[in-house]
Amino acid sequence: MMDAVAEVPQTICPEKKPHADVDGEAGRHSLAVDPVSKVLGDNNLLAEILLRAGFPTTLVRAALVCRCWYHLASNRGFLRRFRELHPPRLLGFYIGSILIRPELVAFLCFVPMLPQPPELNTVVRCMANHNFNDPKNLWIMDSRNGSIFTGRREGRELAYGVHRRELAHGVHRPLCPERGINVVPPLPRAQDYNRQYFDAILSKEEGNGLSYFYVLTELTNQTENFTLRVYMLQGSVWCLHTSATAQLHLPLPKAKVVLVDNKIYMVVSPADRHYCLGFDSLKFV
Known part of the structure; x- marks a missing residue:
């Protein structure tokens, strides 16, 4: 009987030892994760980390992680500080050329500043591939911070087949093409x-x-x-x-x-x- 009783702990202890090991591993895991959770749970500290993202494109990706990060990255005070630390960089120039013959035609070409970091490749492509809607009759009058003020010659048919050329103006945003063109009233x-x-x-x-x-x-x-x-x-x-x-x-x-x-x-x-x-x-x- 003593041998049988003595064998009971031996049959129970092996089942408890793995449980004890799991608890120990979970404890060690919680200790390892705890500093990370403290950082991610501290909005002030997280804001300082996001401020050093370096590129607006990286900040946009960070804002997609969760709602908390989105609200933090879209805060006006945060964006103001981000802009001060990372002022807008020059992406390139739009160069206009005019062909006189056989008719007056204008062309626009975007020339990027090189070198550009890989993080901005998509942005540069958007600027280069933007559709100005018939750029042959369009010229740029002002360009700043991704907003391009343009002028355009438009034909208007009057009575008896008489055509009249009029000027139209608008603001393009190549980085936000979904916003369309803002029509500007006549000058x-x-x-x-x-x-x-x-x-x-x-x-x-x-x-x-x-x-x-x-x-x-x-x-x-x-x-x-x-x-x-x-x-x-x-x-x-x-x-x-x-x-x-x-x-x-x-x-x-x-x-x-x-x-x-x-x-x-x-x-x-x-x-x-x-x-x-x-x-x-x-x-x-």
Whole structure:
């Protein structure tokens, strides 16, 4: 009987030992996973990790992991910090060329900046393969942060077979083609079209988007005087933002105009003199 009783623990213990080993392994596993769960469960620490993703494309993939990561990656404060650490990089340029004969035709070609990291290959392909819808009659007037302001000549048939060429404008977003084209209202015209000298489209980063300005110059009755008007696109209307009459040498035809810190710079003469139009005054710089 003693032998039988003594054998009972021996038949039970072997069954308990594996259970004890499993518990030990689970304990060791929980200890190994615990630091990871602490990191992933701490939104502040996780935000610091995601901030170092390096590329917006990587951040988008991280946002698809779970709802928690999505809400964290889409937070405006987080995105502001991400942009400060990783400012937008130059992907490339759109180069336009014009064929005069047998008819006036414009072509657009995207030329990427090289080298580009592999993470941006898809983005570069989107820019290069974007469909501008009949690009032969289209030209680019402004390009910034993936938004491309374009002009287009469109034919309109009038009575008795007479055709009229009109200008249409829109904003393309090659990286978000599903958003379509934002149609821009017709640009303001000079009070006397025969005195219109030149015009330009400018853009400025404001908030989470872009603001567009239209610069229009018009000759006055006096020699070497001209009036410059600045319109701002608000909603679907061009609103007069400011204007000034300059008693200066006329800027060069097709002058390059640049908007920097709320001041508009353009070349006045081949001698590389410039003047600056602030949104509140016109002065030499």
